[in-house]
Amino acid sequence: MTGADLAKLNVGGTNYVTTHDTLRESVYLTTLIDGEWDEQTSDEIFIDRDGFLFRFILLYLRTGDFEIERCYLKSLKNEADFYGIPALSNKIDKIMDTKEEVLYQLLTEEQFNSSTNHTIDPFLLPSYIGRVKAIPFQLISSISCLRKVYHCPREIFVHKESYRCGYKCNRFPVSSDYQAHTYEDVKLYLVRFNTSGDV
Ligand SMILES: [Zn+2]
Secondary structure, eight states: OOGGGGGEEEEEEEEEEHHHHHHHHHHHHHHHIIOOOOOOOOOOEESSOOHHHHHHHHHHHHHSSOOOOOHHHHHHHHHHHTTTOOOHHHHHHHHHHHHOOEEEEEEEHHHHHTGGOOOTTTTTOOTTTTSOOOOOEEEEEEEEEEEEEOOTTTTOOOOSGGGGGGGGHOOHHHHHHHOSSSEEEEEEEEEEEEOOOOO
């Protein structure tokens, strides 16, 4: 490769070195390297645009793909339009049209520990009923709290709340240390599901 094939770009203060061929998909950059840029005066092309976003423009020109956080998509589209790369602009449009489904859920310790076979709460995401057996999630924080536990006087297991007890339970003779309610420590895990995958 000869020196002439290389393009040294200074985009808003950030330096990039690439080849002329890489820049050919961009109408704007093609015009620059073919015409306006006077190699005799300077070996560096200055472009007064955002240097951070250009990194993703260049990534796309080199590989045909890119990954960027969603909050930058709109700005990146502006850059794609500026540099004259319609294929990238269209690609960003498509990504922005797909809704990102993010879901937060509180899991019990048991659910959290069996994360590999945890099934998402169908009430929170009806479209996933029967389809999703395991979705990767990200732990946001864990919370320690007290859970109120009801005890049936007859110790009937399925009477988990006082309203489930009936006539017989209410008349049942109980010992002096019987407590209708106790509290137990539980740990809950706030997790974030990203059901659409990353951009
Ligand atoms: Zn009962």
